[in-house]
Amino acid sequence: AQKITQTQPGMFVQEKEAVTLDCTYDTSDPSYGLFWYKQPSSGEMIFLIYQGSYDQQNATEGRYSLNFQKARKSANLVISASQLGDSAMYFCAMKGNTGKLIFGQGTTLQVKP
Amino acid sequence: DAMVIQNPRYQVTQFGKPVTLSCSQTLNHNVMYWYQQKSSQAPKLLFHYYDKDFNNEADTPDNFQSRRPNTSFCFLDIRSPGLGDAAMYLCATSSHTGYSNQPQHFGDGTRLSIL
Numbered sequence: 001a002q003k004i005t006q007t008q009p010g011m012f013v014q015e016k017e018a019v020t021l022d023c024t025y026d027t028s029d030p031s032y033g034l035f036w037y038k039q040p041s042s043g044e045m046i047f048l049i050y051q052g053s054y055d056q057q058n059a060t061e062g063r064y065s066l067n068f069q070k071a072r073k074s075a076n077l078v079i080s081a082s083q084l085g086d087s088a089m090y091f092c093a094m095k096g097n098t099g100k101l102i103f104g105q106g107t108t109l110q111v112k113p
Numbered sequence: 114d115a116m117v118i119q120n121p122r123y124q125v126t127q128f129g130k131p132v133t134l135s136c137s138q139t140l141n142h143n144v145m146y147w148y149q150q151k152s153s154q155a156p157k158l159l160f161h162y163y164d165k166d167f168n169n170e171a172d173t174p175d176n177f178q179s180r181r182p183n184t185s186f187c188f189l190d191i192r193s194p195g196l197g198d199a200a201m202y203l204c205a206t207s208s209h210t211g212y213s214n215q216p217q218h219f220g221d222g223t224r225l226s227i228l
Contacts, residue, residue, distance in 0.1 A: 033214050043201050045219035052214050103155035
């Protein structure tokens with residue numbers, strides 16, 4: 001069975017600092033994709049970054065990077081230079097052979113001025 | 114811009130009164146999904162369409178139905194809403210279920226309240 005675990009229900013970070021949101025996963029599929037989504041309080045789900053299981057390099061998208069450690073089955077999201085607008089719920093998700101997105105429980109990030 | 118649009122953004126209905134939520138997309142994706150999300154929880158997949166092929170999740174209540182008249186539109190019908198159905202409903206699309214590198218693109222959601 002596939003499972004995503006986010007162990008941090010809530011996180012605080014000072015504006016302009018970097019923050020790491022943890023995500024571990026479990027799957028027996030040989031090929032899978034890992035995704036991070038941001039959900040502000042307004043409710044929309046915004047796709048941030050993708051990492052494929054066979055990708056050799058960690059994914060980066062602007063201030064977002066994904067620290068992918070395949071042996072440890074972890075896919076942590078790093079946000080550099082946090083901004084007030086980064087305050088939101090963040091979901092880690094995985095897609096394997098079924099094609100369905102399996103979500104973690106989410107981490108609420110609050111950026112302090 | 115190509116996008117996923119959900120209407121309305123907020124919907125209030127009465128207990129037991131049927132309600133329909135709508136989703137449209139300009140991405141020309143062949144897969145459309147409906148999720149239910151309750152406060153501070155992860156989205157829960159209700160069902161999805163692969164083109165016209167409907168796929169229901171095993172634990173989706175019979176109270177929830179869906180229609181996809183064409184590629185662009187998909188509807189979520191709740192036949193007799195109960196208080197427990199108050200939630201955010203998210204529509205998403207993707208280009209192919211089989212490729213694990215394709216992200217799902219979400220609409221802004223419809224927040225449903227039951228009186």
